[in-house]
Amino acid sequence: MKILLTGIDGYIGWPLALKLSKEFREAEIFGIDNLARRKWVEEVGSKSVTPILPMKDRLKVAEEYGFDNIRFIYGDLVDKDFVNNVIRTIKPDIVLHLAAQPSAPYSQINLDRAYYTQKNNVLGTLNLLWALRENELTDVHFIETTTTGIYGAPNINIGEGFVKVVDEEGNEDVLPFPNIATSFYHVTKGFDATNMWLMNFQTGMACTDVRTSIVYGINTEETKKDERLLTRFDVDFYFGTLYNRWCSMIILKRPLTVYGSGNQIKPFISLEDCCRSLVEIVRKGNKGEYKVYNQLTEYVRIRDLAEELNKKSEELFGSSPGIEFIPNPRKEKEESKYKFKNDEFIKLLNGKYKKMFDELKDTLEILDKYRNTLERLRGRFLK
Ligand SMILES: NC(=O)c1ccc[n+]([C@@H]2O[C@H](COP(=O)([O-])OP(=O)(O)OC[C@H]3O[C@@H](n4cnc5c(N)ncnc54)[C@H](O)[C@@H]3O)[C@@H](O)[C@H]2O)c1
Secondary structure, three states: OOEEEEEEOOOOOOHHHHHHHEEEEEOEEEEEOHHHHHHHHHHOOOOOOOOOOOOOHHHHHHHHHHOOEEEEEOOOOOOOHHHHHHHHHHHHHHHHHHEOOOOHHHHHOHHHHHHHHHHHHHHHHHHHHHHHHHOOOOOEEEEEOOOOOOOOOOOEEEEEOEEEEEEOOOOEEEEEOOOOOOOHHHHHHHHHHHEEEEHHHHHHHHHEEEOOEEOOOOOOOOOOHHHHOOOEEEOOOOOOOOOHHHHHHHHOOEEEEEOOOOOEEEEEEEEEHHHHHHHHHHHHHOOOOOEEEEOEEEEEEHHHHHHHHHHHHHHHHHHOOOOEEEOOOOOOOOOOOOOOOOOOHHHHHHOOOOOOOOHHHHHHHHHHHHHHHHHHHHHHOOO
């Protein structure tokens, strides 16, 4: 089996490559990346809290631990000749497409960044889908981590990808859920979802659209083996995600920043379960459908999460950082009544998954080792 993994140098891509290597020993894993994430984070004046080796050294360390079926290909997915060449040469059975510019605030900085994000993400996906089609490889299983952000914050429950619609004459249909994302990044994933749906409709290509929620945590079973195998961990305003940023704030004893009222409901999944479920999606296969999973294990109101984290911090360290409510720098709906459906997704995990605080102590212990780096990044939490 040949697996093409795009975005191998990223937060999820790297630990996923190691897990794929362990779970599919007979597979050849080809990881593509143009290392752009390293540059974007530098550009906004930050860096990964965990030290990240150059890719050739990362792979050497991985090999020492038996993850020896991974190869790296440097290149940009926006370059259609590069993509076509890779697809034609490798002829993958599985494409796991993770490469994207994934930061909402970065895509909102100005037209240049919005343009870059939309071109990078949408054309990268289009090039892959069409290279597969033009090389007569439509029997591939194409899997992309899109985002739960496509759903926006509606006042109706969110099914896995689809919604029942009834018109004023009582006619009914089940249609793809509309793209009501609220950033110029998030809408790219709605566009990708439509392009996957269309490619499946026209050619029968198996497309699995994994609506990824906010991923948190620092370790997976595989990266635990050696600190040099750790994935990147960003905490800055642009590239850090909610839970990971708050863990860093606990280490620095700085109040946890809650945007606006804090009544926003956000979905989450641990890094371990995110990678494990992607492995299970590969294992399960897809017989020519456009299939959507809501890749989340829990969803919470963010002010409740901030309070819970304060309590946990008190239990673990005898002190809590407090909470700082700040004006919401994002234009988003703060009140809504939706619930997420994720039954199909939870089946993939056999009903077993990590709860939000299971790994907190471990995460904080690792971050504490990089306290000096965190101190230097203290000024990067806010814009
Ligand atoms: N981390 C999360 O909480 C989260 C939540 C929802 C969705 N996602 C999605 O999951 C995927 C992975 O997220 P992540 O957090 O690991 O992001 P990441 O930025 O750490 O990883 C993406 C990788 O893709 C590479 N890349 C980007 N554009 C490229 C291009 N044109 N050509 C080649 N390589 C390119 C980057 O260099 C980076 O290493 C993304 O598609 C993201 O939108 C992530």
